[in-house]
Amino acid sequence: MNLHAKNTMPYRRVLIPCLSLLMLAATAASGGAAAAPLRASAAVEDGQRDFDWEIGTWHTTVRVLADPLSGSADEWLHFEGTSVVRRLLDRRANVVELTVSGPDGRIEGLNLRLYEPQAGRWSLTFVNLRDGLLTPSVSGRFHDGVGEFYGDDQLGGRAIKVRxxxxxxxPDRARFEQAFSDDGGVTWETNWIAVDTPIDTGS
Structure with missing residues (x-):
């Protein structure tokens, strides 16, 4: 699974999760101008394939910190369900539909991921089904096989950073972690951990 989301629970906020490629720079050097568009095109195509491995249906287990950035990191809530990932627009976008539940309630959400070819990165935006609003996006790419996405948001009226x-x-397991920082990214507190295993795969 993988999303960026606000929760539907009494506790404050959850992002779900959640990839791209460094953009190739074209050179204007003599003799290199003709080859540069081909390299850039290859980079765009490769970046658009970052989520190909995830297309399909996944069994999802989720742990959510009950009260992020409160000074108490002891109470975790537990959920279980499915994540369905569908490809859109010839790999330039995909959408994740999350449905999990547990003793503390139910979380449902959509995560829209859009590829930005000029920047060589993805933006991840959660649709909050409770109020019908979009949350602030997180943006980033893969580095050495790890997707890293960052953004800005608010929690309880104070500015925070989201990772x-x-x-x-x-091939049979993926892990998603969300963390908040209220000191400009100096320290991070993880508040969402999801582990996915495939139920089936397909286009």
């Missing part, structure tokens, strides 16, 4: 990480742990 979302995606770890592909082999």
């Amino acid at each position: 979302f990480l995606i770890f592909r742990q082999g």
Whole structure:
């Protein structure tokens, strides 16, 4: 699974999760101008394939910190369900539909991921089904097999930074972690951990 989301629970906020490629710079050097568009085109195509491995239906287990950035990191809520990832617009976008539930309630959400070819990155935006609003996006790309996405948001009226990480742990397992920072990114507190295993795959 993988999203960026606000929760539907009494506790304050959850992002779900959650990848791209460094943009190739074209050179104006003599003799290199003709080859540069081909390299840039290859980079765009490769970046658009970043989520191909995830298309399909996944079993999802989620742990959510009950009260992020409160000074108490002891109470975690537990959920289980599915994440369905669908490809859109010839790999230039995809959408994740998350449905999980547990003793503390239910979380449902959509995560829209859009590829930005000029920047060589993805933006991840959660649709909050409770109020019908879009949350602020997180943006980023893959580095050495790990997806790293960052953005700005608010929690309880104060400005925070959001970090979302995606770890592909082999063909049959993926891990997603969200963390908040209220000191400008000096320290981070993880508040969302999801682990996915495939139910099926397909286009």
